[in-house]
Amino acid sequence: MSASAEATVLITHAVGLHARPSVKFTKLAKTFAAEVEVAVAANGPWFDAKSIVKVMAAKAPKGTMLHIRARGDGATQAVKALVDLVQRDFDEDADHARSA
Amino acid sequence: MSVGNRVMRIEGIPASPGYAEGPLFDLDQPPVSYKAKASVGEEQAALVSAIGKAVGRLAVLIETADGDAAGILEFHIAMLEDDALRGPALAAIGSGQPADAAWRAALDREIAGYEASDQDYFRARAADLRDIRDQVLRALSEDGEAAAPPGAILHGEDIAPTRFLETDWSKGGGIALQRGSTASHVAMLARSRGVPMIVGLGALAAPPTGDALLDAEHGAIIFSPSPAEVETFRQSASSFADRQGAAKTFLTAPAVTKAGTAVRVQVNIAYPSDVEGIDIETCDGVGLMRTEFLFGKTLPDEETQYHAYRKVLEWAGGKPVTIRTVDAGGDKPVPGFTVEETNPFLGLRGIRLSLKRLDIFRVQIRALLRAAIHGNLRVMFPMIATPDEYGQAAALFAQEQAALVAQDVAHKLPPLGIMVEVPSVALAPEDFADVAFFSIGSNDLTQYVMAAARDNAAVAHLNSVRQPAVLRLIAAVAAFGLEKGIPVSLCGDAGGDPETIPALLAAGLRDLSVAPAQLATAKAAIADVAV
Numbered sequence: 001m002s003a004s005a006e007a008t009v010l011i012t013h014a015v016g017l018h019a020r021p022s023v024k025f026t027k028l029a030k031t032f033a034a035e036v037e038v039a040v041a042a043n044g045p046w047f048d049a050k051s052i053v054k055v056m057a058a059k060a061p062k063g064t065m066l067h068i069r070a071r072g073d074g075a076t077q078a079v080k081a082l083v084d085l086v087q088r089d090f091d092e093d094a095d096h097a098r099s100a
Numbered sequence: 101m102s103v104g105n106r107v108m109r110i111e112g113i114p115a116s117p118g119y120a121e122g123p124l125f126d127l128d129q130p131p132v133s134y135k136a137k138a139s140v141g142e143e144q145a146a147l148v149s150a151i152g153k154a155v156g157r158l159a160v161l162i163e164t165a166d167g168d169a170a171g172i173l174e175f176h177i178a179m180l181e182d183d184a185l186r187g188p189a190l191a192a193i194g195s196g197q198p199a200d201a202a203w204r205a206a207l208d209r210e211i212a213g214y215e216a217s218d219q220d221y222f223r224a225r226a227a228d229l230r231d232i233r234d235q236v237l238r239a240l241s242e243d244g245e246a247a248a249p250p251g252a253i254l255h256g257e258d259i260a261p262t263r264f265l266e267t268d269w270s271k272g273g274g275i276a277l278q279r280g281s282t283a284s285h286v287a288m289l290a291r292s293r294g295v296p297m298i299v300g301l302g303a304l305a306a307p308p309t310g311d312a313l314l315d316a317e318h319g320a321i322i323f324s325p326s327p328a329e330v331e332t333f334r335q336s337a338s339s340f341a342d343r344q345g346a347a348k349t350f351l352t353a354p355a356v357t358k359a360g361t362a363v364r365v366q367v368n369i370a371y372p373s374d375v376e377g378i379d380i381e382t383c384d385g386v387g388l389m390r391t392e393f394l395f396g397k398t399l400p401d402e403e404t405q406y407h408a409y410r411k412v413l414e415w416a417g418g419k420p421v422t423i424r425t426v427d428a429g430g431d432k433p434v435p436g437f438t439v440e441e442t443n444p445f446l447g448l449r450g451i452r453l454s455l456k457r458l459d460i461f462r463v464q465i466r467a468l469l470r471a472a473i474h475g476n477l478r479v480m481f482p483m484i485a486t487p488d489e490y491g492q493a494a495a496l497f498a499q500e501q502a503a504l505v506a507q508d509v510a511h512k513l514p515p516l517g518i519m520v521e522v523p524s525v526a527l528a529p530e531d532f533a534d535v536a537f538f539s540i541g542s543n544d545l546t547q548y549v550m551a552a553a554r555d556n557a558a559v560a561h562l563n564s565v566r567q568p569a570v571l572r573l574i575a576a577v578a579a580f581g582l583e584k585g586i587p588v589s590l591c592g593d594a595g596g597d598p599e600t601i602p603a604l605l606a607a608g609l610r611d612l613s614v615a616p617a618q619l620a621t622a623k624a625a626i627a628d629v630a631v
Contacts, residue, residue: 015221019175053184061219
């Protein structure tokens with residue numbers, strides 16, 4: 001039976017899960033073998049977290065509770081790493097958030 | 101040569117001397133439209149290849165883009181590389197659509213999705229999607245577009261710096277522009293690479309075709325030349341080459357006038373890699389290393405800058421290297437750094453901009469302080485207009501130096517000088533008696549004294565350093581420097597112009613900085629001066 005993990009995290013970044021944050025988010029997701037998905041509601045729809053086109057389509061602004069779930073190798077680590085990234089505001093300072 | 105074409109000679113302004121003979125290449129030809137392919141497989145391959153081409157171009161732009169701009173470009177690349185974006189288009193091609201229509205339709209659906217969003221930020225991304233769409237459409241239609249043949253004379257209204265850099269000049273060729281300017285960045289690049297170029301030809305009735313003769317020494321282009329004209333042209337070209345060759349004999353020796361007066365001749369460089377083609381023995385150092393090209397479209401981080409500066413300092417050995425802090429603005433916009441202005445030459449450029457963006461300026465200062473230990477560095481500030489600006493910039497150097505001391509990082513405080521390009525400095529140099537050196541930026545000084553924009557061919561006749569008012573200011577600064585023991589040099593284009601060098605030496609200058617390609621001719625011209 002393959003591993004699976006799920007978590008929710010509050011998006012605090014000024015512009016939400018958008019252009020630059022989503023580049024970082026999908027790049028990080030792609031480093032894991034596990035299948036990773038995101039959603040803005042607990043019951044979906046779920047979007048492929050490795051596709052920037054899909055992640056952007058989730059349209060998650062600041063204040064969204066982002067649901068992240070993963071299945072397969074490294075699922076737990078993938079969810080943890082992605083939650084950390086969101087909690088760190090995508091490693092962007094306020095200056096960059098302006099035009100991110 | 102070609103029968104039926106009327107011989108036509110059009111006068112222009114020489115921007116980079118030399119001769120070129122070759123086929124004309126029209127810079128303004130309308131973009132070729134996409135040519136449908138024979139099979140679904142070829143259509144799909146064409147789309148994938150066009151996406152790859154667009155990604156490749158963006159990757160090149162990122163190299164020189166600042167933080168904000170680079171972030172957006174990275175987003176574009178990530179979108180383009182995502183199978184989810186191209187998937188619907190490839191599927192549509194599979195059901196019989198041509199690549200361009202399929203891509204346009206697929207992207208337009210995405211764009212509509214963004215435009216329908218109730219969030220401002222999301223709606224704004226529609227512009228990014230349109231940009232992505234058009235980049236790929238452009239790459240698709242370029243498929244069948246002819247590149248300039250080797251040795252071609254590129255002619256048109258104006259030329260983009262990227263076009264210049266993309267062109268292979270190893271087989272000769274030249275540039276002939278209807279507008280353009282001798283002070284544009286392409287003109288500077290052309291001079292430093294030895295590519296013949298003329299500007300200000302004016303509008304042409306009909307776009308000429310066939311072969312042409314470009315005389316960028318005197319400033320003319322001849323369309324459909326007669327055999328006699330070709331013969332005369334080749335004689336002039338060969339005489340020019342001989343003179344260039346004769347000048348080369350001056351290259352390796354120090355510059356001295358007929359009267360035995362020594363003149364220092366340094367080089368102007370724009371990229372750290374420029375030094376690779378220059379023998380340090382042929383010059384007295386680097387009189388101007390620009391840094392805005394390094395900034396290009398992204399802001400380089402401290403390490404990138406440190407290594408760029410260090411490379412040039414180590415190349416120069418103990419000879420002086422004068423690095424100018426970033427001179428963005430004016431005709432040199434940097435996305436994410438410079439601001440949109442109606443009159444950018446009189447706006448927030450040079451030191452004015454650096455003092456407004458201390459986050460960016462401090463990074464450059466730290467890189468300079470750290471690099472200073474690797475050679476004979478001097479640092480100068482562009483566009484200084486008041487003593488206070490110099491004071492603020494110098495104080496920032498002191499602050500960053502203190503920070504490096506605290507962090508125990510190896511560094512050195514270089515001599516800090518200023519550019520003399522705003523007339524306020526040239527008129528009252530005594531207000532700047534505490535600077536380590538003056539470097540006259542003759543291009544900007546001339547445009548500000550004569551109120552003649554350097555990028556406007558219509559006022560090019562006013563834009564000359566040899567205008568008496570400009571020469572008088574240069575002489576005053578040289579005299580002040582001599583009196584106070586403050587070194588004065590000149591790093592504008594005039595320093596490399598054989599016609600202007602006698603006037604500059606007569607004005608009291610003994611230190612010129614020129615484009616590397618002009619080193620030999622400048623030294624030859626100096627040898628001819630009686631001062």
